[in-house]
Amino acid sequence: MISSHDFQELKNKTLKHFWGYDTFRDSQGDIIDSVIRGNDTLVLLPTGAGKSLCYQLPALLQEGVCLVISPLLALMKDQVNQLKSKGIEAEYLSAELDDFDAEVIYNRCKDGLTKLLYVSPERLTNFHFVQQIEEIQLSFIAVDEAHCISEWGQDFRPSYQNIKDFRKNNPEITCLALTATATPKVLEEIKNKLELNKPNIFQRSFKRDNIKIFSEEISDKYQRIFNILKYAKESGIIYVRTRKDAELLTEFLHRNKINNVDYYHAGLTTKEKNERQNSWNNSDQNVLISTNAFGMGIDKDNVRFVIHFSPSQSIENYYQEIGR
Secondary structure (H helix, E strand, O other): OOOHHHHHHHHHHHHHHHHOOOOOOOOHHHHHHHHHOOOOEEEEOOOOOOOOHHHHHHHHHOOOEEEEEOOOHHHHHHHHHHHHHOOOOEEEOOOOOOHHHHHHHHHHHHOOOOOEEEEOHHHHHOHHHHHHHOOOOEEEEEEOOHHHHOOOOOOOOHHHHHHHHHHHHOOOOOEEEEEOOOOHHHHHHHHHHOOOOOOEEEEOOOOOOOOOOOOOOOOOHHHHHHHHHHHOOOEEEEEOOOHHHHHHHHHHHHHOOOOOEEEEOOOOOHHHHHHHHHHHHOOOOOEEEEOOOOOOOOOOOOEEEEEEOOOOOOHHHHHHHHOO
């Protein structure tokens, strides 16, 4: 059994080796300790506070595979790509993969090679997945964007209810639930619907000192966006309400020789979404004009501005979107 001192040293060395940081931020270290000790844990931290590290690092320190339940394929891909770039074995399962590729991933999990496996909540009721997971040693379950379980929230996903039944079949496995967007009512709902057992709760102020918010009253929004992008040669996101808004604004900017922009919405094919997300992720000056189909959980360190061409659906959505 490793001593407490040796464990803390290992934890810090792992942080330095894979993430390059010397110290943990805020309550990250305590959250990791809670997970490692086998406690159900509920984390409410603002966007950009490093929630992902709270399950990614303990996954490396424990035997088995951390099962990460995530609401968006774009988010899964983004996280897996980042982990692989650090030399961490991570995979995701999606309908895009053929049977052979999925089988390779399952076998890597069974062999203890993969440390984090990302799945959608819908997959938890897939018969083949349930069969395969019985042969995989799970270290713990991480529920990302846990507020999606709440019927009170704008991002409600009925499939998040599947997690409760999955946990009943795996009662000995610790659960870590994470969100950046939750009222006290939603927090209570997360605890109840995930059946968290006496969870340790970590909560931090939502104040973000590194973000400045400006509002303007203007008569011509198209012209204002053009004027901003004409001089702002940096990476950013412009949120619009509808798919048509995204396409029309992009078309207007292209006509006016602003070429570092593209649109993103749920109507695109999977191939188009992947290409546009990858292009934006790998650029320091591309701008995406998007509906709220893009953004949840995306982690890009050089987003310099977020513009709301249209109002968000709620204050919670707005807070999450400006934190990219």
